[in-house]
Each structure stands twice: as structure tokens, then as C-alpha cells.
Amino acid sequence: MNSLKLLWKFMKGNKLLYLASILSIGIATLASIINPLVLKISIDSVIGDNPIDAPNIIVNMINSIGGVVVLKRNLWILAFALIFLTIIQGIFLYTKGKWSNSAAESIAKNIREKLYDHIQNLPYNYHVKAETGDLIQRCTSDLDTIRKFLAIQFVEIGRAVFMIIFIGIIMFSLDVKMAFISMSVVPIIFSFSVIFFLMVKKAFKLSDEAEAELSTVLQENLNGVRVVRAFSKEKFEIEKFDEKNENFRYLTYRLIKLLAGYWALSDLLSLIQIALVLILGVYWTVNNEITLGTLVVFTTYEGMLLWPVRQLGRILTDLGKSLVSLDRIGEILENPIEKKESHEIMPKINGNIEFNNVSFSYENYNKTLNNVSFKVKKGETIAIMGKTGSGKSSLVHLLARLYDYDSGSIKIDDIELKNIDKKWIRKNIGIVLQEPFLYSRSIKDNISIANLKAKENEIVESARIASIHNVILGFNKGYETPVGEKGVTLSGGQKQRIAIARTIINDSPILIFDDSLSAVDTETDLTIRSALKMRKKDVTTFIISHRITTVAEADRIIVLEDGKIVEMGNHSQLIKRNGLYKKVFKIQNGQNFEKENIV
Numbered sequence: 001m002n003s004l005k006l007l008w009k010f011m012k013g014n015k016l017l018y019l020a021s022i023l024s025i026g027i028a029t030l031a032s033i034i035n036p037l038v039l040k041i042s043i044d045s046v047i048g049d050n051p052i053d054a055p056n057i058i059v060n061m062i063n064s065i066g067g068v069v070v071l072k073r074n075l076w077i078l079a080f081a082l083i084f085l086t087i088i089q090g091i092f093l094y095t096k097g098k099w100s101n102s103a104a105e106s107i108a109k110n111i112r113e114k115l116y117d118h119i120q121n122l123p124y125n126y127h128v129k130a131e132t133g134d135l136i137q138r139c140t141s142d143l144d145t146i147r148k149f150l151a152i153q154f155v156e157i158g159r160a161v162f163m164i165i166f167i168g169i170i171m172f173s174l175d176v177k178m179a180f181i182s183m184s185v186v187p188i189i190f191s192f193s194v195i196f197f198l199m200v201k202k203a204f205k206l207s208d209e210a211e212a213e214l215s216t217v218l219q220e221n222l223n224g225v226r227v228v229r230a231f232s233k234e235k236f237e238i239e240k241f242d243e244k245n246e247n248f249r250y251l252t253y254r255l256i257k258l259l260a261g262y263w264a265l266s267d268l269l270s271l272i273q274i275a276l277v278l279i280l281g282v283y284w285t286v287n288n289e290i291t292l293g294t295l296v297v298f299t300t301y302e303g304m305l306l307w308p309v310r311q312l313g314r315i316l317t318d319l320g321k322s323l324v325s326l327d328r329i330g331e332i333l334e335n336p337i338e339k340k341e342s343h344e345i346m347p348k349i350n351g352n353i354e355f356n357n358v359s360f361s362y363e364n365y366n367k368t369l370n371n372v373s374f375k376v377k378k379g380e381t382i383a384i385m386g387k388t389g390s391g392k393s394s395l396v397h398l399l400a401r402l403y404d405y406d407s408g409s410i411k412i413d414d415i416e417l418k419n420i421d422k423k424w425i426r427k428n429i430g431i432v433l434q435e436p437f438l439y440s441r442s443i444k445d446n447i448s449i450a451n452l453k454a455k456e457n458e459i460v461e462s463a464r465i466a467s468i469h470n471v472i473l474g475f476n477k478g479y480e481t482p483v484g485e486k487g488v489t490l491s492g493g494q495k496q497r498i499a500i501a502r503t504i505i506n507d508s509p510i511l512i513f514d515d516s517l518s519a520v521d522t523e524t525d526l527t528i529r530s531a532l533k534m535r536k537k538d539v540t541t542f543i544i545s546h547r548i549t550t551v552a553e554a555d556r557i558i559v560l561e562d563g564k565i566v567e568m569g570n571h572s573q574l575i576k577r578n579g580l581y582k583k584v585f586k587i588q589n590g591q592n593f594e595k596e597n598i599v
């Protein structure tokens with residue numbers, strides 16, 4: 001989507017606020033421009049005897065209060081006008097800041113909400129492939145670039161434009177030749193500023209990228225600090241960091257040098273402009289071609305005009321940066337989200353499952369699952385075994401509609417899975433993933449995250465089944481113990497068990513354990529499985545595991561090889577065949593120590 005169109009959409013509800021802030025900057029600029037005119041009238045017409053030379057509206061105002069004579073007798077009016085104008089300027093600068101910041105914050109909030117909502121609803125496949133660091137950067141620093149531009153720089157463009165228009169009009173109405181002189185170097189300064197900032201855009205980008213690289217190295221290093229220690233790689237990591245640090249210093253220093261050169265040169269150009277006004281202005285004043293007041297007005301205006309003109313180049317290049325950030329945010333929003341399709345239904349799920357010739361492959365990859373067929377009755381436990389990469393996780397991911405199968409059919413309670421709403425089926429399937437993720441919250445919050453209405457006793461009951469209750473009671477704050485950086489450090493097995501408690505709290509009719517008992521010892525594994533059986537008999541359960549003791553008790557064991565089912569049966573049936581299952585059984589029972597990499 002066109003980035004400006006996108007911005008316009010996000011500005012919904014804030015356009016008036018924005019307009020008000022631009023009007024405020026207009027009024028504040030006008031007040032600051034009238035100030036020197038009051039000085040001119042004081043010098044030329046109140047101290048001196050020249051007739052009032054100012055825009056008609058000001059002349060009319062003075063005439064309405066009785067003309068210059070009244071001003072000469074009441075000098076306080078001029079002082080009051082100066083104070084009044086300064087107050088007006090202050091008030092409108094305040095409203096400009098308040099309104100532009102509040103509009104920018106509100107727009108940033110809109111974008112943040114939209115992004116978060118969108119990311120939450122993007123398909124699983126998107127998240128598997130997306131780089132978290134890149135996503136975070138888009139949601140934070142890109143968004144901040146836009147926020148800053150809207151809050152500060154956009155209104156600064158407004159101020160510069162108002163300044164040029166208002167000052168231009170007044171200058172030309174006061175004295176045409178002085179106006180030409182005053183504006184003669186301004187286009188050169190403006191062009192120089194735009195060209196310079198366009199040219200150094202790359203230097204800004206390089207410095208930003210070097211900073212990002214530095215943060216990545218730091219982040220990676222902190223995340224992987226245990227690996228670094230374990231392999232004694234501190235020196236290597238320090239050298240890597242030093243190299244990135246030096247690169248960042250060099251690029252930033254180069255940028256600073258370039259900027260120093262720019263400010264020096266644009267200072268020179270500005271001084272030439274001011275000198276021109278002063279030299280010719282003084283000459284014409286001495287020759288009575290212009291008044292002293294006019295000279296004061298022109299020199300003051302010159303000072304007011306040059307700063308925003310010099311800044312404009314920088315702001316315009318930042319505009320480019322903001323448009324790039326908008327594009328990057330737009331790229332996320334362009335990805336289609338998962339929505340409920342009109343044909344999708346939300347039936348009661350009992351847990352009867354049938355796979356019929358199901359084939360599936362990830363984009364452009366070989367078949368991950370090839371003609372897989374099996375049937376499961378409600379309440380049965382199915383174990384899945386196979387070498388790594390044989391398609392075990394993919395099979396259960398299809399069941400939860402994290403991906404859709406390419407051909408064949410999967411039926412749940414005789415309803416084609418593709419006709420069941422994705423969110424609904426996921427609500428009815430509890431999955432404990434291979435690598436459990438716990439939030440930096442309390443243990444209690446981590447368990448109840450899947451069911452926020454869960455009562456205290458339900459949380460404890462799930463923890464008991466997952467064999468983690470006693471461990472939790474051993475912590476100082478029990479269930480309120482925080483997990484993660486500020487709390488306890490849990491072992492892999494403890495994390496897995498909390499993840500199991502979190503999944504079973506939901507009472508789903510289908511449960512999937514994707515290698516999620518791998519980090520617990522055999523005895524705890526058995527305790528958990530027995531407790532699960534005792535709890536509810538009619539839950540259809542899938543257990544993916546490499547451990548014979550875990551799968552042996554299942555009603556059926558499916559052995560996968562290269563996406564195909566090569567064996568299926570219960571433990572005693574499979575043990576009689578001379579297949580992969582038996583080989584694994586032998587190895588794990590210490591009867592065969594061949595160096596086969598079987599599972």
C-alpha cells in the first residue's frame with residue numbers, strides 16, 4: 001500500500017487535531033513576525049517623524065486608536081503590544097506542541113494497536129519464518145521514527161513554510177529591493193541543505209545499520225552467554241564486539257565530520273546573506289532610501305528565516321526516512337491474517353480422528369507427509385515415533401490447522417477439518433510444544449494463561465497432574481513465584497511440566513505432547529502419563545516421543561519415515577516385527593549398541 005495513503009488511514013480521528021496544531025504554528029509564526037514591525041514603528045514613527053510604513057491592517061489599527069500622536073503620548077501601548085504578541089506566540093507554541101504531540105501519540109497508538117492485532121492474527125507459518133528482531137524493530141524504532149516526524153518535524157515544515165510566506169509578503173510590501181537582497185542567498189542555502197542531506201543520507205543509514213549490528217551482537221551474546229562460557233569463547237566474542245564497536249564509532253565520527261562541515265558552510269552562506277543585508281541596508285539607510293526601522297526589521301527577519309531554511313533540508317530527508325519506516329510497517333500489514341471463512345463451523349469436538357491419504361509439503365519442499373492414513377477413536381492414545389525430520393511435528397500441526405494439508409482428508413468427528421474454524425479447533429486441542437515458552441510472570445499466571453477463568457484449585461490440580469506441584473511449593477512464594485529474569489531459574493524439565501499444566505487446565509478433548517516429556521526423567525514421565533489417564537478417560541491423546549518407555553503403553557504407535565507411515569500397531573505387535581521400532585527398542589534396552597543413528 002502506498003505509504004502516504006497508509007498514513008492518512010492511521011490519522012483517522014486525529015486530522016482535526018493536527019490541523020489545529022498547524023494553525024497554531026501559523027498564528028505563533030505570525031505573532032513573532034509582527035514583533036519586529038512594532039519595533040520599526042517605534043523607531044521610525046514614534047521616536048522619529050516618519051509616517052507609519054507597515055501592512056494596512058496594522059496602520060488601520062493604529063488609526064483606530066487615534067494615530068501616532070496617541071502612541072507618542074502613551075508609550076505603554078507599544079510595550080503592551082510587544083508583550084501581548086510574545087504571550088500570543090507562547091500560547092500558540094504551547095498549543096502547537098500539545099496538539100501535535102497528542103495527535104502523533106494517538107496515531108502511533110493506532111499503528112501500534114493495528115500492528116499488534118495484525119501480528120497476533122498472522123498465520124503460524126509467518127511467525128515460523130519471521131525474524132523476531134526485525135519484527136521488533138519495525139514495531140518500535142520504525143514506529144518511533146514516524147511518531148517523531150509527526151510530533152516535531154512535520155509541524156517544523158509548517159513553521160518554515162509559514163515563515164517564508166509571511167516574511168516574504170511583509171518584506172516585499174516594505175521594500176522591494178531590500179526584499180530581493182534579503183532573499184538572494186536563501187534559495188542557495190536551501191538547495192545546499194537539501195542536496196547535502198540527500199548526499200549524506202547514506203552516511204546516516206550506514207551509521208544506523210552499524211548501531212543495529214552492534215545491538216544484535218550484544219543481544220546475541222547476552223542470550224548465548226552460557227554457550228560462550230561453556231566453550232570459553234569470551235575472547236572471540238569480545239573481539240567480535242570490538243570490531244562492530246569500532247565500525248560504529250568510525251561511521252558515526254565520519255557522519256559528525258560531514259555534519260560539522262555542513263554547519264560551517266551553511267553558517268558561512270548565512271553570514272554572507274546577513275552581511276549583504278547589513279552592508280546594503282546601512283548604505284541605503286545612510287542615503288535615506290530606507291528608514292532605520294526598516295533596516296532593523298530586515299536584519300531581524302533574516303535571522304528568523306535562515307534557521308528554518310537550513311533545517312528544512314534535514315527535515316525533508318527525515319521525511320524520506322519516515323516514508324521508508326511506513327513502508328516497512330505496511331509490509332507487515334500486507335500479509336493476510338487468519339480469518340474465519342464463511343464455510344467454517346464450530347462443532348462440538350469429541351475426539352474421533354481420521355487421516356485419509358494425507359499429503360503435505362512446505363512451500364517448494366519435498367513431501368513432508370506422504371499418503372498418511374490412520375484412524376483414532378475418541379479416548380485413544382496414539383504415539384508417534386520416527387527419526388528427526390520424519391514429519392512427526394508436521395503431522396500434529398496439521399491437526400491443529402497451523403498448516404493446511406495439500407491433499408487427502410482429515411476428519412474430526414466425521415467433519416472435514418478444513419471446514420472447522422481454525423481458532424475453534426485450536427481451542428479444542430491442547431498442544432504442549434517441543435520447546436515450552438514461559439512468560440516473565442508468576443508460575444500461577446503461566447499456568448492459567450490458557451484459561452484465565454481457572455480457579456485456584458484447578459491450577460493446583462493441573463500442576464499436580466503435571467508432577468510440578470511439590471516443586472512449586474518448594475519455592476519461596478509458591479505459585480506466586482515469578483519466572484524468568486526476575487524470578488526463579490527453572491530447569492528444562494520443570495519448564496516442560498509447567499507447560500503441561502498450562503495445557504491440561506483447559507480440559508480439551510484432544511491433547512498433543514510434542515516431545516514434551518523429553519526433559520523429564522522416566523519415572524516422572526510415567527507419573528504424569530498415569531495421572532493424565534486417571535484424570536479423564538475419554539481424551540484423545542497424541543504423544544510424540546523418542547523414548548520407548550513413553551510410547552509403549554499407547555493404544556497404537558505410528559512409526560514415520562520420510563513422511564510415510566512404515567509401521568503401525570501396539571507395542572507387543574511392533575516388537576514382533578523386525579522394523580525400526582524393534583531396532584530402537586533394542587538400542588534403548590542396551591541389547592544393541594550398533595552406531596546407528598536411528599532416532
Ligand SMILES: Nc1ncnc2c1ncn2[C@@H]1O[C@H](COP(=O)(O)OP(=O)(O)OP(=O)(O)O)[C@@H](O)[C@H]1O
Pocket residue numbers: 125128362363365368386387388389390391392393394395
Ligand atoms: N516451517 C517449515 N518450513 C519448511 N520446512 C519445514 C518447516 N517445518 C519443518 N520443516 C521440514 O519438514 C520436515 C519435517 O519436520 P518435522 O518438524 O515435522 O519433523 P519431526 O519428525 O517432528 O522432527 P524432530 O523429531 O526433529 O522434531 C523436516 O525436513 C523439516 O526441515
